[in-house]
Amino acid sequence: MTSTHRLAIVGTGGIAHLHADELRKHVPDRFELVAAVDPDQGRLDAFKEKFGLARGYATIEDLLANEELDLVDLCTPPVAHGPGAIAALEANVGVVCEKPPALSLEEFDRIAAAAASSTADFAVISQHRFGSAAERVRNMMASGVLGRLAVAKCDTLWFRPEEYFAVEWRGRWETEGGGPTMGHGIHQIDTLLSIVGPWSEVVATAHRHRRTTNTEDVSHAIVTLESGASAVITNSLLSPREVSQIRLDFDTATVELDHLYGYGDDDWSVHPIASAAADVNLAWAGEPRGQASGHGAQFARIADALDGRATPPVAIEEARRTLELLAAIYASAFTGERVRAGDIDPTSPFYQRMDGSGTPWPDLK
Numbered sequence: 001m002t003s004t005h006r007l008a009i010v011g012t013g014g015i016a017h018l019h020a021d022e023l024r025k026h027v028p029d030r031f032e033l034v035a036a037v038d039p040d041q042g043r044l045d046a047f048k049e050k051f052g053l054a055r056g057y058a059t060i061e062d063l064l065a066n067e068e069l070d071l072v073d074l075c076t077p078p079v080a081h082g083p084g085a086i087a088a089l090e091a092n093v094g095v096v097c098e099k100p101p102a103l104s105l106e107e108f109d110r111i112a113a114a115a116a117s118s119t120a121d122f123a124v125i126s127q128h129r130f131g132s133a134a135e136r137v138r139n140m141m142a143s144g145v146l147g148r149l150a151v152a153k154c155d156t157l158w159f160r161p162e163e164y165f166a167v168e169w170r171g172r173w174e175t176e177g178g179g180p181t182m183g184h185g186i187h188q189i190d191t192l193l194s195i196v197g198p199w200s201e202v203v204a205t206a207h208r209h210r211r212t213t214n215t216e217d218v219s220h221a222i223v224t225l226e227s228g229a230s231a232v233i234t235n236s237l238l239s240p241r242e243v244s245q246i247r248l249d250f251d252t253a254t255v256e257l258d259h260l261y262g263y264g265d266d267d268w269s270v271h272p273i274a275s276a277a278a279d280v281n282l283a284w285a286g287e288p289r290g291q292a293s294g295h296g297a298q299f300a301r302i303a304d305a306l307d308g309r310a311t312p313p314v315a316i317e318e319a320r321r322t323l324e325l326l327a328a329i330y331a332s333a334f335t336g337e338r339v340r341a342g343d344i345d346p347t348s349p350f351y352q353r354m355d356g357s358g359t360p361w362p363d364l365k
């Protein structure tokens with residue numbers, strides 16, 4: 001049995017329009033968009049008019065005081081994710097939050113504590129987990145047809161010109177939490193971990209090659225997974241031929257994803273070894289299929305979870321694992337040390353801030 005969940009969007013900038021469009025297009029009967037929040041009155045009014053909303057507020061506190069809600073959808077800059085999430089959870093209203101979920105592990109753990117004391121749940125947007133081809137790969141791994149993973153590659157090679165960073169919150173540790181590792185590569189990295197499972201240690205470098213930001217514009221990481229497999233990850237905002245790629249080399253096949261900001265079934269390919277080709281190709285031709293990655297796909301799964309009184313995806317434990325890997329990439333890059341899962345505890349400067357003890361380059365902004 002499905003019901004309609006009352007939702008408000010907080011922050012009405014670029015991504016909020018996509019959220020509202022996706023809700024309307026993919027799950028119109030499962031969510032009712034009842035209100036929006038933005039301190040920028042012009043943006044708020046334009047958003048209300050475009051999506052036919054009667055009510056808007058300047059702050060999330062006004063929203064929570066005046067509306068009966070099941071969920072707030074946080075589309076604010078990263079600096080406002082933690083305070084917004086904690087305010088909603090304390091009011092026992094569920095939260096779905098754009099990436100990155102928090103500026104640091106310290107802030108994330110405060111959100112987790114608020115969720116633990118709340119009757120409502122916290123979930124992070126990671127829309128590329130939810131395409132049917134990623135699900136099929138996860139199922140094929142579980143069935144054993146792919147054998148074991150040996151090697152993975154995960155590249156987010158995007159291009160963001162200098163003008164992109166004119167927006168006040170971008171390119172600063174205090175408001176964005178990091179550069180392409182935290183803000184862009186997080187999509188691919190989280191999708192990778194959803195397939196290959198937990199990570200155990202990382203060595204990394206980060207660089208500010210070109211942009212006048214305080215954050216990095218490139219990072220590279222070599223990650224050992226709990227399974228024993230290894231993965232190489234590159235995140236760049238300096239790559240004119242843009243691509244988002246995941247490559248997985250299993251015992252019986254290479255599986256590849258090649259897309260930019262979202263994929264369908266056809267963006268994936270499988271290349272089996274000859275002796276396993278029949279079994280691999282049969283499984284690859286099976287279900288599920290037809291679901292592209294995207295916010296609509298994740299919102300449908302969130303609605304299913306709310307209907308079943310389960311925790312919506314992507315929930316605290318998995319979201320933290322990804323954020324911890326990002327913190328570990330920065331910690332390794334800025335200290336030159338190998339960082340293991342669990343190393344970044346509250347005594348580490350990288351628990352408090354993603355730039356931890358400081359970057360090797362001077363602040364510019």
Ligand SMILES: NC(=O)c1ccc[n+]([C@@H]2O[C@H](COP(=O)([O-])OP(=O)(O)OC[C@H]3O[C@@H](n4cnc5c(N)ncnc54)[C@H](O)[C@@H]3O)[C@@H](O)[C@H]2O)c1
Nearest residue numbers: 011012013014015037038039040075076077078080098099
């Ligand atoms: N999942 C994705 O594919 C994807 C894509 C783009 C952006 N994002 C994420 O979405 C978030 C927003 O990005 P954007 O590009 O839409 O930013 P934006 O700057 O275009 O919009 C942010 C909006 O939030 C408003 N705002 C600021 N502080 C607020 C507060 N305290 N309460 C309410 N509103 C507030 C601003 O006035 C602005 O209108 C970021 O975390 C970003 O990383 C995700």
